Amino acid sequence: MTIKLILGAALITTVAASTGVFATGEGKLEAPLAIPENPAVELPVELIYARAFELDTPATHMWSAEQLVFTSGVLVVLEVEPDWLASRQTAEPVVYVGNQTLERINVGHPSGHLVGVVPGVTLAELANAPIFFGQPTLPESVDQAHIDAELAAAVASGLRGPGEQRVSVAAAQNDAPITAFDLGDLYVNASYLIEEYAPTEKDLYEGLRVPRGYLTK
Numbered sequence: 001m002t003i004k005l006i007l008g009a010a011l012i013t014t015v016a017a018s019t020g021v022f023a024t025g026e027g028k029l030e031a032p033l034a035i036p037e038n039p040a041v042e043l044p045v046e047l048i049y050a051r052a053f054e055l056d057t058p059a060t061h062m063w064s065a066e067q068l069v070f071t072s073g074v075l076v077v078l079e080v081e082p083d084w085l086a087s088r089q090t091a092e093p094v095v096y097v098g099n100q101t102l103e104r105i106n107v108g109h110p111s112g113h114l115v116g117v118v119p120g121v122t123l124a125e126l127a128n129a130p131i132f133f134g135q136p137t138l139p140e141s142v143d144q145a146h147i148d149a150e151l152a153a154a155v156a157s158g159l160r161g162p163g164e165q166r167v168s169v170a171a172a173q174n175d176a177p178i179t180a181f182d183l184g185d186l187y188v189n190a191s192y193l194i195e196e197y198a199p200t201e202k203d204l205y206e207g208l209r210v211p212r213g214y215l216t217k
Contacts, residue, residue, distance in 0.1 A: 039093040039133035040154040049077035050170040052177035059183035061119045063103045065143040070119035082112035091136040098129025113197035128161040
């Protein structure tokens with residue numbers, strides 16, 4: 001019998017720090033900032049990188065209740081006020097991209113840069129997709145009705161998509177989509193974005209690059 005042992009490039013889900021505090025630049029420990037009443041408006045998000053991808057092997061989007069199966073989407077880097085991304089022991093504001101949740105790959109603190117996957121979305125659709133923080137909850141519990149309600153509230157608050165020009169700048173020199181065997185391989189590509197935009201998360205981006213192995217029994 002052969003049992004697959006997936007190492008390194010397997011999907012790594014970041015978890016909140018057990019202490020629920022984070023270190024400042026001076027080495028002091030502080031509690032995360034209080035979540036505002038309307039995160040969509042009060043926690044602005046900027047798209048700074050976008051690249052389409054295609055998977056040879058279908059993947060499951062675990063960051064929503066529906067668990068959408070997808071073979072394409074967009075890999076993005078979002079810029080956020082760093083302190084809002086400090087790990088918490090409680091539910092955190094979910095990041096939405098249009099009518100989909102962002103599959104976050106890294107923590108984003110203290111860099112202020114989130115690297116993530118938007119499944120099933122094209123670059124053209126991304127232009128009209130508001131990118132925002134919703135109310136605190138667990139992303140795996142969010143169903144489509146919840147997402148639609150969050151999106152409607154964000155649009156009612158005046159949020160709009162980044163627009164074609166912003167997407168064009170974010171996707172500059174990245175015209176060809178990434179072609180990956182599966183989601184694990186896509187995460188290897190994402191590791192280089194984490195190294196560039198969130199260099200303090202070294203354990204994560206190096207871990208994502210560890211070759212996969214197989215255990216035979």
